[in-house]
Amino acid sequence: DAGVTQSPTHLIKTRGQQVTLRCSPISGHKSVSWYQQVLGQGPQFIFQYYEKEERGRGNFPDRFSARQFPNYSSELNVNALLLGDSALYLCASSSTLYNEQFFGPGTRLTVL
Amino acid sequence: AQTVTQSQPEMSVQEAETVTLSCTYDTSESDYYLFWYKQPPSRQMILVIRQEAYKQQNATENRFSVNFQKAAKSFSLKISDSQLGDAAMYFCAYRRQKLIQGAQKLVFGQGTRLTINP
DSSP: OOOOEEEOSEEEEOTTOOEEEEEEOOTTOOEEEEEEEOTTSOOEEEEEEETTEEEEEOSOOTTEEEEEOTTSOEEEEEOSOOGGGOEEEEEEEESSSSSOOEEOOOEEEEEO | OOEEEOOOSEEEEETTSOEEEOOEEEOSOSSEEEEEEEEOTTOOOEEEEEEETTOOSOOEETTEEEEEETTTTEEEEEEOSOOGGGOEEEEEEEEESSOBTTBOOOEEOOOEEEEEEO
């Protein structure tokens, strides 16, 4: 079975631009979570979606938004990019809210 | 708020030797899960081992084992017979058993970079 997939692998944007990151969960998984990992730090929770509804949000500004589609894939959007948004963005899926999260390979976002 | 602390930014060990990575956490909850994740240069976060707080027995997975001290809020990872493929960033993580405002949220430490010397 395919694992969690994310696209694109790498992305370079300039300050003020908008970016959309995509995640496809493991088949049968209904929950997707997003994490931001700044270089040299551990991942920080951004969002969790389950059955297409937002179930939780971390301490991130409103410039960050996400959604989950009927096929359970998800998009993370970041508006008005700042230099500090440069990070590895990780997506994780789980079959339910209570089960283990499986991570994708991440999208490396660089903001110049 | 729950916090996870890894006090060793870097560790190194000779191949075939044993190494222990430290982790402490702070929580007022009694029911929770603890995890060790491995993140190699490929960036993929891989679950190494998990421990349920209600279980007194320490978890083991082949060469990986933990020392879970609930009262001390300590959760260390021991890697026996270290192999070159064990080189990676290791993250300790915590999750409440109950949902936080409806969400399942992993709280990670800052990570420990493990180097294996041949």
